[in-house]
Each structure stands twice: as C-alpha cells, then as structure tokens.
Amino acid sequence: MHKLAIHIKKLDKQLALCKRCGMCHAVCPVFAETGREADVARGKLALLDGLVDEMFTNPEKVFERLNRCLLCGSCEAICPRNVSVLEIFIKARTILVDFMGLSWKKKIVLQGILARPGLFDKKLRWMAATQKIFNKPARENSGTSCARYFSPFLRSRHFVPLANPPFHSIQPYLNSPPKKSGIKAAFFTGCLIDKIFPNIARATIESLRYHEVGIFMPKAQGCCGMPAIAAGDRKTFNQLVKYNIELFSEQNFDYLLTACATCTFAIKKIWPMMFSGDSGIKTKINSLAKKTMDINQFLVSETDIKPSVLQSGDAVSITYHDPCHLKKSLGILDEPRIMIQANPDYSFNEMSEPDRCCGLGGSFNLQYYEISTKIGKRKIENIKASEASVVASGCSACMLQLSAMLSQSGSGIVVKHPVEIYAEFITKNCRK
Ligand code: SF4
Ligand code: SF4
Structure with a gap:
C-alpha cells in the first residue's frame, strides 16, 4: 500500500x-x-x-x-x-x-479485442450478422431490439441493434480535395457511429460535401480509447492513440472532425492528458488536439448555417439533450441548436434540464444498470414533458441511452443527431 x-x-x-x-x-x-x-x-x-x-x-x-x-x-x-x-x-x-492489474474480463475485452481494430471489427461484424438469432425488435417500428430468449445479462433491456453493414463497409476511405470552401477536414468516425449509427456518418459526409469541404477519412480507424482509459487501462489506450495518430498522419488537413461528443472530448482533452510514450507522438497528439472540432461547431463556425426564419406549417416538434462531454467539458451548446433550427421542417422546444446527464456513462451503464436507468428516467420525463416527437443529441453514447429508455417506456419519440436533421434539410431543399 x-x-x-x-x-x-x-x-x-x-x-x-x-x-x-x-x-x-x-x-x-x-x-x-x-x-x-x-x-x-x-x-x-x-x-x-x-x-x-x-x-x-x-x-x-x-x-x-x-x-x-x-x-x-x-x-x-x-x-x-x-x-x-x-x-x-x-x-x-x-x-x-x-x-x-486489470480484471481478466476487461483484459479480454479491452486488450484482447478493442486494442486490435481489425479483430474488433471482425467480431462486431459477426455479431451484427447473427444478432437476429438472439434478438428481436423491441416494438414495431421502434428501431430498438430486445432479447429473443431469456438472457441473464440483457433481461428486459431494450437496445439499438448493430448496423449491418457498418459504415466503413459502405464507405471505407475518402480523400477528396478542398473545393470552394478551401478547407480540408479529416473525419474520425468513432466506433458507435461506424457500427451502430451509420446514418450520422452519412449525414456528416453529405453536409461537408454540400459545403464543399474536402474530406480525408482513413481506412480501418480504431476506437478513440475512451472506454480503455476510463477503465484505467493505460496500455490499450496508448496503443489505440498511437494507431489512430499514425492513420491520420498520412495526410495534411485543417480540422479533425467528429460527430460524437465523447470522441471529440477524448481526442481534444484526454489524448494530450493521458498518452504516455514517444515525444514525437506527443507532439502529433497536441497538434491534432488543437485541430479537433465537433461537427456542429465546425459547420456553424465555418459556414453560413443560421436558424431558419420561416417554418413549415407541419413542422415536427423537436427538443435537444446536451451531452455532458459537449457542454460541460467543451462548452458547446449553441451550435447543435442552430443546426437543428436551420431545418424549417422542425420546430424547436427546449426541454427542462437539457444538460442533465442521461445516465449512460459508457461502461457505467453495464456495471450499474439500475442507477443508470434511474438517472435516465428523469431525462426521459423531461423529454416527454417537452411534447417533442424527436429528441436530438450530439453524442452517440447519449443516443444509445435515450433510444433504449424511450423504447422501454413505450414512447414513440425518435432519437436523432443534429447533423442528421441538418442533412435532411440539404437533401430536401438544397441538393447541388
Ligand atoms: S465542489 Fe467543493 S467539495 Fe466538490 S470538488 Fe469542488 S471544492 Fe471539492
Ligand atoms: S457522476 Fe458525480 S462524481 Fe462523477 S463526474 Fe458526474 S458529477 Fe462528478
């Protein structure tokens, strides 16, 4: 001791x-x-x-x-x-x-699988291909699943199924030159967006293309390392940071963009704070951290996106949940709201306590499920009280929790990312 x-x-x-x-x-x-x-x-x-x-x-x-x-x-x-x-x-x-030392379970998951992006991807693809044997839709048109047979782990949980195929199978690599914007941006996809919410990646690419931003998206990206470092696993974290740094060093770009608040927080704050190793890599980390930006923040600050003055007669009511890592850790709160309000097909209604945590907390939800859902209930009540049909959030981890808990509560409220709302507007009105 x-x-x-x-x-x-x-x-x-x-x-x-x-x-x-x-x-x-x-x-x-x-x-x-x-x-x-x-x-x-x-x-x-x-x-x-x-x-x-x-x-x-x-x-x-x-x-x-x-x-x-x-x-x-x-x-x-x-x-x-x-x-x-x-x-x-x-x-x-x-x-x-x-x-x-790390527990044997965490060693298998983190050092055995997550630390090896190729293997992690293979395992998840296999799970995505076979998930229908074990899972069934939680409710009609809910987009969520539940266990088909009794499972001591899943019990009565609802969850968002794995995307089949993941985003990188459809779009493995991108390297386009900057057009009128004169900006070249790299896109860090993030595991949850790649493997569960590929529509967010599609919407991001569509929005960047619409604003004539050149895009670099390297092949076979790894996890940002947040689950590893949150579990105290320095080894896996260092390995993943090094792996990603090498991938993104292939090209020059002005910004590194992510659409997941947790990835943005990890790359901007946690990589420089926690990486231990080679000083050359540290220099690259610091330079990448400075260039890293949330997609909402980038689009609002670098383009002319503004809240729409006119609104459709049949606009859908929408509210927004502030992810902790976006608002409390990075101070980003206005930009996602501007992105949402740029689409006149939605009418924005602020919920009470929009920045109250949703209760997911990564593996906290797995370890302390009861506390996690108790915390989430207050968020779900606030969303319902806003009378919105859609709730948006700028973090794929929050989106997991909101989707699962709304589905479990029997609500038909849909969960989306602000960039999806914005891309809907582009698709409908402004395709160039
Ligand atoms: S709020 Fe007060 S008690 Fe809590 S960490 Fe800060 S100084 Fe300590
Ligand atoms: S759960 Fe509580 S102790 Fe932990 S970061 Fe949030 S406010 Fe702080």
Whole structure:
C-alpha cells in the first residue's frame, strides 16, 4: 500500500484544492440517486486522500467507489475551486490498475479485442450478422431490439441493434480535395457511429460535401480509447492513440472532425492528458488536439448555417439533450441548436434540464444498470414533458441511452443527431 500511496501522492496538489464545500452534491446525478457520500466528487477525493495517508488496506474497494461515476463532469463544471475532478479520477483509475492489474474480463475485452481494430471489427461484424438469432425488435417500428430468449445479462433491456453493414463497409476511405470552401477536414468516425449509427456518418459526409469541404477519412480507424482509459487501462489506450495518430498522419488537413461528443472530448482533452510514450507522438497528439472540432461547431463556425426564419406549417416538434462531454467539458451548446433550427421542417422546444446527464456513462451503464436507468428516467420525463416527437443529441453514447429508455417506456419519440436533421434539410431543399 505504501507503493500505491507514493503514486497517488502525485495527485496531491490537485487533491488539496478541494475544500470540501459540498457544492458538487447539488449536481451529481449518481449522488442524487444513491445519497452516498462516496458517490459524489467530494467523497471520492476524500477516499484518494485516505490512500495517500495509507488509511486503507483494500485498493479494490477504493477502485470500485471511483468507478461509481459517470465521468459526466457536472461536479467539475460547478466547482468553485476549479478542481480538475475528471483528470484526478482518470489518473487515479490508471494508478490503481497499474497497482492491482486489470480484471481478466476487461483484459479480454479491452486488450484482447478493442486494442486490435481489425479483430474488433471482425467480431462486431459477426455479431451484427447473427444478432437476429438472439434478438428481436423491441416494438414495431421502434428501431430498438430486445432479447429473443431469456438472457441473464440483457433481461428486459431494450437496445439499438448493430448496423449491418457498418459504415466503413459502405464507405471505407475518402480523400477528396478542398473545393470552394478551401478547407480540408479529416473525419474520425468513432466506433458507435461506424457500427451502430451509420446514418450520422452519412449525414456528416453529405453536409461537408454540400459545403464543399474536402474530406480525408482513413481506412480501418480504431476506437478513440475512451472506454480503455476510463477503465484505467493505460496500455490499450496508448496503443489505440498511437494507431489512430499514425492513420491520420498520412495526410495534411485543417480540422479533425467528429460527430460524437465523447470522441471529440477524448481526442481534444484526454489524448494530450493521458498518452504516455514517444515525444514525437506527443507532439502529433497536441497538434491534432488543437485541430479537433465537433461537427456542429465546425459547420456553424465555418459556414453560413443560421436558424431558419420561416417554418413549415407541419413542422415536427423537436427538443435537444446536451451531452455532458459537449457542454460541460467543451462548452458547446449553441451550435447543435442552430443546426437543428436551420431545418424549417422542425420546430424547436427546449426541454427542462437539457444538460442533465442521461445516465449512460459508457461502461457505467453495464456495471450499474439500475442507477443508470434511474438517472435516465428523469431525462426521459423531461423529454416527454417537452411534447417533442424527436429528441436530438450530439453524442452517440447519449443516443444509445435515450433510444433504449424511450423504447422501454413505450414512447414513440425518435432519437436523432443534429447533423442528421441538418442533412435532411440539404437533401430536401438544397441538393447541388
Ligand atoms: S465542489 Fe469542488 S471544492 Fe467543493 S467539495 Fe466538490 S470538488 Fe471539492
Ligand atoms: S463526474 Fe458526474 S457522476 Fe462523477 S462524481 Fe462528478 S458529477 Fe458525480
């Protein structure tokens, strides 16, 4: 434990910033459900202080408490002391995993599969091809699935099925020159968009082409590494970052665009913060992070997209959910709304608490499903109360949670990405 304390002590300066004011209690979605001090930032930071002081003998328990967190950043956004809560939590998870080792299950999933993009892709393709044997549509026209037979893992869950084929099978590579815009953008697809929501990738490409932006999309992209680093697996994370950096180094471009808030957050903030290794790669990471932009932010800042003044008579009511990684971590909130409002076939209605976390939190949903769905219920109630027929969100992970929970609640509300809404407008009115 002394060895562990020495490593956690490296976070001491940041830990000391927390003055235990308790402001984070008001915003933590996990604490709101459990009421446990160990579930809120203040409690977790105190646990890490305890590790530094060698007060605990069981690092597994501390790791478990640290994992009961969505990494939503709500605490960090409100903290009057500017405590870098996410940085502390992610670094502490990696220190604990370095000390204790990764569980065998996570080793198989992360180091055995996710770290190898080719193998990961093959496995997912096989699952997509065979999923109908095990899954059936959850409800007619819902677009979601549920287990066909009893499954101890899935039980009564609804979920979005895998796309068959994934986006990269239809569009494996792109390298087009900048046209009138004079801009060349690289597109980082992201696993969820490639394998579950290929329409978002199609809409992104269509919007970029419409605005005459040159596109570079390298073949066989890997995961952004967020699931690995959130699990404390530094090895897989480093491997994936290195792999992607090499792929995107093939070409020069002005921007790296993603349509997933979590990928944007990972590349912009987590890659520079957490990559350990070669200094040449670090320089490339820092330069890529500066060029990385959310697709909504890029289209609104680099083109003339504006909210539409006129509205169709039969406009569909739409609302928007702010992904935590987009609003709280990157400060992007207006641009997705502008993208939605640029389409006159939709009428925008703000829901209550649009930036309240949806409760997914990556693997948090798998590990703490009950808490995750309790958090999600408040979001679903807010969406329903807005009387919208469509809810948009700029994060594919949030879209998974919203789709599953809306389907399970029996609602017919459709989940879309703002770039899909915008691309519908292009297709209908302005195809050049
Ligand atoms: S709001 Fe910040 S300073 Fe206050 S208890 Fe939470 S983490 Fe500590
Ligand atoms: S990151 Fe989110 S879930 Fe985790 S402690 Fe902070 S507010 Fe709570």
